[in-house]
Amino acid sequence: MEMLLQIQNVSKFYGSKKVLSDVNLNLKSGKIIGLLGPNGSGKTTLIKILNGLLKEYEGNITIDGKEIGVHSKEIISYLPDEPYFENWMTTTDALNLFKDMYKDFDYEKATSLMSRMNLEKGVKIKELSKGMKEKFQLALVMSRKAKLYILDEPIGGVDPAARDFILDVILNNYEQDATILLSTHLISDIEKIFDEVIFLKNGSIVLHEDSEELRMQRQLSIDEIFREEFKC
Numbered sequence: 001m002e003m004l005l006q007i008q009n010v011s012k013f014y015g016s017k018k019v020l021s022d023v024n025l026n027l028k029s030g031k032i033i034g035l036l037g038p039n040g041s042g043k044t045t046l047i048k049i050l051n052g053l054l055k056e057y058e059g060n061i062t063i064d065g066k067e068i069g070v071h072s073k074e075i076i077s078y079l080p081d082e083p084y085f086e087n088w089m090t091t092t093d094a095l096n097l098f099k100d101m102y103k104d105f106d107y108e109k110a111t112s113l114m115s116r117m118n119l120e121k122g123v124k125i126k127e128l129s130k131g132m133k134e135k136f137q138l139a140l141v142m143s144r145k146a147k148l149y150i151l152d153e154p155i156g157g158v159d160p161a162a163r164d165f166i167l168d169v170i171l172n173n174y175e176q177d178a179t180i181l182l183s184t185h186l187i188s189d190i191e192k193i194f195d196e197v198i199f200l201k202n203g204s205i206v207l208h209e210d211s212e213e214l215r216m217q218r219q220l221s222i223d224e225i226f227r228e229e230f231k232c
Contacts, residue, residue: 030178033194047150052068113142138154
């Protein structure tokens, strides 16, 4: 497997506060990786840096062999942890926006996923429930043929009954040689899909391991290991 993401000695300050501290990571293609940590651990800051939304930081990052920029935006499909469509938009507007912005967007796949959600074109996004908005946004993000999918809390706003649907969308709609970097607080609901896990604490990487090997070494689930490490 080729190395897709390389992070070297990355630190980030907000004023005098250090929110990322000397982060080093090498992530290969073809993996589903959990980015795990308590609130304030630096997960969202790291995700925003990878997506080019925060530009001032120390260190070096390459994605698919290139620095963050036009190329990385073309190969990263990003789901933020909050709604990102304007209230006036309809589902059709959102579909057309993705079609215009991303040449790797599969319009038919997106509409097929919408059909599974019983969601039609032309519906105003502001009229959707929070859970339905999150499912719709995920459907759009997973309908791209990206090399790196970055998902920030994809199951945070949906009820337990909808989580299996979310996991199914993730597992069955990403490019198989791509990597998924997924941040979540609901570890027990989603840990079964992780190939690797990263624990982030106070802006530093404290663990990066193969999930199955970690479970065997510790004889615990990833959720139990997380609680033990962070005393939750």
